[in-house]
Amino acid sequence: MTPGKVLVAQGGGPTAVINQSLVGVVLEARRQLGVERVYGARHGVRGIVNEDFFDLTQETSHNLELVAGTPGSALGSTRDKPDLKYCQEIFQVLKAHGIGHFFYIGGNDSSDTVRIVSEEATRAGYPLRCIHIPKTIDNDLVGNDHTPGFPSAARFVAQAFAGANLDNAALPGVYLAVVMGRHAGFLTAASALGRKYDDDGPHLIYLPERGFSVERFLADVKATYDRLGRCIVAVSEGIHDHSGTPIAAQLAQDLERDAHGNVQLSGSGALADLLCDEIKARLGLKRVRGDTLGYLQRSFLGCVSDVDQREAREVGEKAVQYGFWSGRDGSVAIRRTGHYAADYTLLPLAEVAGRTRTMEDAFIAPSGTDVTDAFRLYLRPLLGSGMPDAYRLRPNTVAKVLKP
Amino acid sequence: MTPGKVLVAQGGGPTAVINQSLVGVVLEARRQLGVERVYGARHGVRGIVNEDFFDLTQETSHNLELVAGTPGSALGSTRDKPDLKYCQEIFQVLKAHGIGHFFYIGGNDSSDTVRIVSEEATRAGYPLRCIHIPKTIDNDLVGNDHTPGFPSAARFVAQAFAGANLDNAALPGVYLAVVMGRHAGFLTAASALGRKYDDDGPHLIYLPERGFSVERFLADVKATYDRLGRCIVAVSEGIHDHSGTPIAAQLAQDLERDAHGNVQLSGSGALADLLCDEIKARLGLKRVRGDTLGYLQRSFLGCVSDVDQREAREVGEKAVQYGFWSGRDGSVAIRRTGHYAADYTLLPLAEVAGRTRTMEDAFIAPSGTDVTDAFRLYLRPLLGSGMPDAYRLRPNTVAKVLKP
8 A cells, every 4th residue: 555645845946836836736635535644845855865854734725825826946946966876865765754655846857856766666666656747947848838937937038028128119229138048948939929019129039949150140130230220139048059069158267067067057147248248349339238137037026927827736736636546657747728728648757857848940930030920829828817018109200390 | 478388208217107207297288278289209308409209199098098007218218418508409499399398207317407408498588397207216316205116126126036035045055136226225225125034035235325345245145154054145236345436347347338427337247247256266155146137127017016106107297287387497206294105396406406315324224234124114115015925834844764
């Protein structure tokens, strides 16, 4: 018989809605027959090996609902990427505490951890049900129409560029902003959803799915500026040259690398500053401003898609249902139905684990610096209700008197 | 008799609510007896000397209401700071077009322009009523309890830090973000309103009203990190050493200066990056992230204080009422009543023009790195209704089994 305790944890970067998934797990698990306790591990897998657990059976449902509406990872998170030995330690702790169901909310690295722990349990003949729950603002999990966390971050990016466009129209110049996303350009592409009028920015969108050339970039900016007298550019932090070297890495003096061996891209304004310097130096343009949207994209309190909220809640709830009734381990995935509804499925862990989805060619315009209508149709319903809108004065020009 | 045309213009940096003031002027002016036309100058004073006007009498009130709710300067703005000759040109255009009432929405530089134009009209014996309407996210106009645009920007900053605090609690480290404000620290201080629980960040707030020492800063960060295992820092872009040299200027290779001779502080991530590099190099801390809130602070579409919206609308409406009924030129100012209501007055232009307000000592904690309760009491009602709130899980720790 499966042991009666449930464990849930959160891994990787926090999002606006990851606590919805947590609370979906906790409330649904608490109503399952035979569940003695629902534990939450503090700071992901690190909290598991340290036996650092909260007993969420003793948390009020009222407070859980309030936490669900709060961004960030309420249990704490980690960047640890466990190897086999680490996963064996995780398994020993789960066994020692009588955990029968393990739910891990995270991205593709987290799904890989779930896969290894699942294999360890099978090898040991220990009855453990392991379910991965999707989460990432990068939208880079394979097998998913989209991933919880991405729609809210995309909404933030769209609203940021819509506002930057209004600001730049009032005080013209070049405005460039760097958006998160190492390999997948979905979040950067979301900037296009900030446009309303024909001449609205962003006028140029640079994605990691396409090779980046500084010469081509400068020519694009110049052409836009010559045409409109201003130019707004969205740049993915992950842009790289045709040989695959990140543009950010070409300039950084000493590169910080994370536990996964990746160059640290966020938490610095260097890429935006470099590109602005190039524009000023090579094109001789005066008012050139660079921003890096930074951690606000995933953490800003008060910018959330209601569609994202309810789907994040449901993947948590579905995870428990699959865990108790499907008889197999897996990764919960979102499927799209019609225009627009969401449905869920349970994928084998090996199909999702450690793999990275990037933007489909059909979402990227032939120019390589814009998105297609297919992408707009894909993203718009995910942004949710109540998207703010921008309006303009209509021109009723007055005849000149002094210099007609 | 006063000529029957009204002119309105917008100057300086756009805000979330400057179009409320514009529409307040237009709708109130359109209902005044004897008003033939209401013109709007494109891009501030530059549009005036170029006779680049929209006839806002021919704009629907419906669209005006939609524009009022849109951030940015709907007429366009300018960074031009007119000298006497420029102001004389402005006056010649106003005369040629039969303008009897001139309303200019802007900060302290704009109020100075209104003052000079007013003096020119008086000297020429031309019946022109000139009213300055306050606007600035920096909150640095003297004679005002606060200025329209500041509350919405302050709300953005508070929400940004509230979210960054949740993110940083989940993945601990040092997080530093640079906030706009060259001489006045109000906007940086607003980060304190993002705190809820005792250990919430920002833990350190550096304002331009206090001299900045890198040594002291590093000691502050270390002490906070040692105490909490994490540290969130809010830094004003205008911080300077005790001799008055901006910290940003100490490191920038080639300084860009604006028309006012000021070093360009925004539109670059350099200051945040420098401070983060110091923390990494000198304190040996690993996870150090720097953001620059950048133009989002004043332009983000969808973060606005409803209190700010209605006050911005009213200063525009009051400006027209003062302009038509008070018999004198001046600058509209906001006064505070009770806890909390706003009232308005008309100040002499010379009292406001070209002067800069900074934070009162009573708003800054003795440590120099925090705000006082007086500041919280001052700012909270301005942030408006519906401020998002953050909630936590309450600790119910589980006993360890393997390593008790």
